[in-house]
Amino acid sequence: xxxxxxxxxxxxxxxxxxxxxxxxxxxxxxxxxxxxxxxxxxxxxxxxxxxxxxxxxxxxxxxxxxxxxxxxxxxxxxxxxxxxxxxxxxxxxxxxxxxxxxxxxxxxxxxxxxxxxxxxxxxxxxxxxxxxxxxxxxxxxxxxxxxxxxxxxxxxxxxxxxxxxxxxxxxxxxxxxxxx
Amino acid sequence: xxxxxxxxxxxxxxxxxxxxxxxxxxxxxxxxxxxxxxxxxxxxxxxxxxxxxxxxxxxxxxxxxxxxxxxxxxxxxxxxxxxxxxxxxxxxxxxxxxxxxxxxxxxxxxxxxxxxxxxxxxxxxxxxxxxxxxxxxxxxxxxxxxxxxxxxxxxxxxxxxxxxxxxxxxxxxxxxxxxxxxxxxxxxxxxxxxxxxxxxxxxxxxxxxxxxxxxxxxxxxxxxxxxxxxxxxxxxxxxxxxxxxxxxxxxxxxxxxxxxxxxxxxxxxxxxxxxxxxxxxxxxxxxxxxxxxxxxxxxxxxxxxxxxxxxxxxxxxxxxxxxxxxxxxxxxxxxxxxxxxxxxxxxxxxxxxxxxxxxxxxxxxxxxxxxxxxxxxxxxxxxxxxxxxxxxxxxxxxxxxxxxxxxxxxxxxxxxxxxxxxxxxxxxxxxxxxxxxxxxxxxxxxxxxxxxxxxxxxxxxxxxxxxxxxxxxxxxxxxxxxxxxxxxxxxxxxxxxxxxxxxxxxxxxxxxxxxxxxxxxxxxxxxxxxxxxxxxxxxxxxxxxxxxxxxxxxxxxxxxxxxxxxxxxxxxxxxxxxxxxxxxxxxxxxxxxxxxxxxxxxxxxxxxxxxxxxxxxxxxxxxxxxxxxxxxxxxxxxxxxxxxxxxxxxxxxxxxxxxxxxxxxxx
Numbered sequence: 001x002x003x004x005x006x007x008x009x010x011x012x013x014x015x016x017x018x019x020x021x022x023x024x025x026x027x028x029x030x031x032x033x034x035x036x037x038x039x040x041x042x043x044x045x046x047x048x049x050x051x052x053x054x055x056x057x058x059x060x061x062x063x064x065x066x067x068x069x070x071x072x073x074x075x076x077x078x079x080x081x082x083x084x085x086x087x088x089x090x091x092x093x094x095x096x097x098x099x100x101x102x103x104x105x106x107x108x109x110x111x112x113x114x115x116x117x118x119x120x121x122x123x124x125x126x127x128x129x130x131x132x133x134x135x136x137x138x139x140x141x142x143x144x145x146x147x148x149x150x151x152x153x154x155x156x157x158x159x160x161x162x163x164x165x166x167x168x169x170x171x172x173x174x175x176x177x178x179x180x
Numbered sequence: 181x182x183x184x185x186x187x188x189x190x191x192x193x194x195x196x197x198x199x200x201x202x203x204x205x206x207x208x209x210x211x212x213x214x215x216x217x218x219x220x221x222x223x224x225x226x227x228x229x230x231x232x233x234x235x236x237x238x239x240x241x242x243x244x245x246x247x248x249x250x251x252x253x254x255x256x257x258x259x260x261x262x263x264x265x266x267x268x269x270x271x272x273x274x275x276x277x278x279x280x281x282x283x284x285x286x287x288x289x290x291x292x293x294x295x296x297x298x299x300x301x302x303x304x305x306x307x308x309x310x311x312x313x314x315x316x317x318x319x320x321x322x323x324x325x326x327x328x329x330x331x332x333x334x335x336x337x338x339x340x341x342x343x344x345x346x347x348x349x350x351x352x353x354x355x356x357x358x359x360x361x362x363x364x365x366x367x368x369x370x371x372x373x374x375x376x377x378x379x380x381x382x383x384x385x386x387x388x389x390x391x392x393x394x395x396x397x398x399x400x401x402x403x404x405x406x407x408x409x410x411x412x413x414x415x416x417x418x419x420x421x422x423x424x425x426x427x428x429x430x431x432x433x434x435x436x437x438x439x440x441x442x443x444x445x446x447x448x449x450x451x452x453x454x455x456x457x458x459x460x461x462x463x464x465x466x467x468x469x470x471x472x473x474x475x476x477x478x479x480x481x482x483x484x485x486x487x488x489x490x491x492x493x494x495x496x497x498x499x500x501x502x503x504x505x506x507x508x509x510x511x512x513x514x515x516x517x518x519x520x521x522x523x524x525x526x527x528x529x530x531x532x533x534x535x536x537x538x539x540x541x542x543x544x545x546x547x548x549x550x551x552x553x554x555x556x557x558x559x560x561x562x563x564x565x566x567x568x569x570x571x572x573x574x575x576x577x578x579x580x581x582x583x584x585x586x587x588x589x590x591x592x593x594x595x596x597x598x599x600x601x602x603x604x605x606x607x608x609x610x611x612x613x614x615x616x617x618x619x620x621x622x623x624x625x626x627x628x629x630x631x632x633x634x635x636x637x638x639x640x641x642x643x644x645x646x647x648x649x650x651x652x653x654x655x656x657x658x659x660x661x662x663x664x665x666x667x668x669x670x671x672x673x674x675x676x677x678x679x680x681x682x683x684x685x686x687x688x689x690x691x692x693x694x695x696x697x698x699x700x701x702x703x704x705x706x707x708x709x710x711x712x713x714x715x716x717x718x719x720x721x722x723x724x725x726x727x728x729x730x731x732x733x734x735x736x737x738x739x740x741x742x743x744x745x746x747x748x749x750x751x752x753x754x755x756x757x758x759x760x761x762x763x764x765x766x767x768x769x770x771x772x773x774x775x776x777x778x779x780x781x782x783x784x785x786x787x788x789x790x791x792x793x794x795x796x797x798x799x800x801x802x803x804x805x806x807x808x809x810x811x812x813x814x815x816x817x818x819x820x821x822x823x824x825x826x827x828x829x830x831x832x833x834x835x836x837x838x839x840x841x842x843x844x845x846x847x
Contacts, residue, residue, distance in 0.1 A: 083301070086277070086278075086279050089300065089301045090277060090301065090302070090306075091277070091306065092277065092279065093277070093279060093280065095306070095308075096277075096280075098306075098308040099275070099308060100310075133308070135305075136301070136305075136306075138301065139305050143301075145300075146301040147300065148300055148301060150278075150279035171298070172298070172300050173295075174295075177298065178285070178295075179278040179279070179284065179291060179294070179295075180278040180279045180281075180284040180285055
């Protein structure tokens with residue numbers, strides 16, 4: 001049996017969930033033996049194989065139209081989609097923005113920041129996509145496995161991936177379940 | 181007894197028990213959020229639903245009374261699904277993002293409930309409705325975004341504190357917790373007791389001082405006694421790395437059962453005084469750090485030659501916040517061993533000298549305990565401001581009012597209890613005795629006396645008209661109030677230093693007569709409560725530290741101040757003493773003028789016993805370690821005695837069994 005293929009990508013997030021993945025230390029060797037890690041934001045291959053992967057992992061909330069495209073692409077190309085971390089599961093810290101009008105938060109972030117000089121400008125470019133209301137991943141695409149945590153522990157991530165690698169659905173409970 | 185079956189277990193419980201409590205008794209834990217052991221169940225959160233055979237839909241177990249033959253299931257796949265759905269509605273309703281809440285990680289009952297149902301997410305989109313954050317209160321913050329409308333705070337405010345500040349406005353999704361009629365908490369009728377914060381299951385109400393300073397699993401809890409006043413509430417001191425983080429009311433303490441007032445819960449957290457960490461001795465006009473031996477030698481050299489001198493020898497003054505062990509040594513060292521005739525406490529017996537003398541005259545204790553307030557149908561408060569001092573005793577009074585308990589307040593100075601009273605009397609200052617005699621005269625005149633009182637000829641001098649002229653209270657009111665008190669089945673009298681803080685003890689005597697007259701003081705019922713003063717006023721009375729204080733002519737003054745805040749009056753009276761030694765925890769104007777300063781433990785560092793206003797002997801426990809050079813009051817006094825070649829016995833308990841005090845000492 002060939003090793004299951006895993007791809008990851010990030011949406012609106014701080015990259016902490018990917019860092020937490022690396023926190024599993026030497027166990028990453030076991031992981032690489034168990035699964036075939038394909039595209040990730042921190043490797044050369046950026047997009048999941050067109051031919052599809054077994055497990056797709058997304059971290060971060062859906063924050064822009066670009067995020068939406070990435071989420072839909074991953075959903076289309078993977079069999080099992082994992083929402084990893086609080087931003088993907090709930091909307092997370094980024095979702096705080098939803099309590100304010102979008103233009104207000106953009107102005108606060110890019111123009112009124114204390115460290116910004118008079119030239120402060122809200123970036124607008126087609127590549128960035130249009131900002132939207134912040135959504136949890138499951139508001140945009142169907143999610144198969146929710147792994148909350150800010151970030152989820154390396155232990156939890158290791159558990160989830162090794163279970164999926166062996167064809168089982170991970171069950172998060174007790175000490176493996178935390179939302180913060 | 182009613183028998184029923186819960187999850188296949190046969191359970192027998194008293195009639196009227198709810199299914200939730202019956203399950204608890206059987207060791208079955210039903211998930212719940214709005215339920216609280218000390219509050220009336222209201223079935224607000226629906227998490228405690230159970231299946232009852234024969235019932236069409238799940239029933240909230242917290243409000244469902246048991247019935248014979250009932251068959252209950254608490255954990256079925258359908259119930260688990262329903263609970264997940266209920267939690268989903270709660271989470272999606274407001275801003276419940278755990279990662280930026282201080283309760284996350286074990287302290288939040290909402291999060292724990294979700295974990296228990298193995299929820300990895302909530303399947304409904306969040307309702308992004310920004311709600312206000314009320315940060316107007318000095319001690320805590322109300323974040324509506326994290327509120328689940330369980331109404332524990334509303335019930336605690338009304339049922340436990342009797343303050344009724346908190347309530348809910350609007351209905352359904354628009355429901356919002358409000359103070360009074362929707363004013364900011366900081367401007368409301370809130371009395372800052374913090375009970376609402378203690379019962380909040382989420383991060384909706386959090387304390388400013390303790391927020392983000394440690395989760396439950398990172399802190400230590402020490403059960404102790406509040407030293408804020410003589411009520412002696414049970415507290416839990418929550419500490420981390422030798423720092424005081426928070427103070428909770430002890431739910432298990434029989435006296436206060438979880439509630440505290442602002443003085444007990446918040447004021448100790450705002451301690452800003454500078455700590456004394458080493459003995460100090462005055463050299464060339466300035467206080468300099470010294471060793472304990474040096475400091476004790478200076479004091480001993482000064483005190484020893486004055487031993488036995490009366491009038492111009494030693495004066496010794498102790499705080500009534502010191503433990504009984506220390507007060508015992510203090511009295512023994514200065515009065516017995518050094519023969520001083522001026523050994524007393526800072527309170528000078530203002531709240532205890534008269535009651536003690538009266539009890540000794542009567543040959544019995546005449547005061548009862550605070551429990552009497554629970555069954556009172558009429559409470560008379562005289563000369564005590566329960567809105568500011570002994571507030572928890574005030575909560576017990578306010579709690580009783582919605583049950584129809586009548587309240588009479590007698591005090592020339594208006595306080596918050598006046599507006600709650602059925603009769604708020606403001607007699608001319610110094611006319612309490614006449615008023616009490618007038619009340620008795622009226623009661624006897626109407627033939628309502630239940631017990632003995634003053635003689636008729638004595639009362640004849642206090643007709644309503646005479647008393648009205650004297651006190652400024654209309655004659656009709658005096659008669660009505662007398663009638664109200666006399667008609668009560670369980671009247672309770674609460675008195676304070678407004679009654680006893682005078683030269684004459686006849687007002688107290690009259691109050692005891694009135695209590696006897698209306699049946700509040702019989703062989704088996706004492707419904708007279710003296711609120712006293714500080715945490716150990718009663719112990720100070722036991723050890724004879726109740727004299728009026730005079731420093732005049734004394735050549736040396738020893739002041740065991742502890743962590744007390746010296747009043748301006750005390751500072752003035754002590755000024756100019758030829759020699760002043762102060763044993764204290766904090767820097768103050770008194771330590772600044774002292775010749776020797778001994779650093780002593782503060783309240784949370786010391787072990788010792790306290791006698792509350794009811795005579796209840798309680799043990800305070802150390803929750804913090806004192807700085808290295810700081811000693812306990814007991815060891816400092818022992819060391820001082822041995823420096824002078826004296827030995828003290830530490831049998832502080834012996835005195836409690838001997839002698840008659842205003843309240844029986846429940847050792």
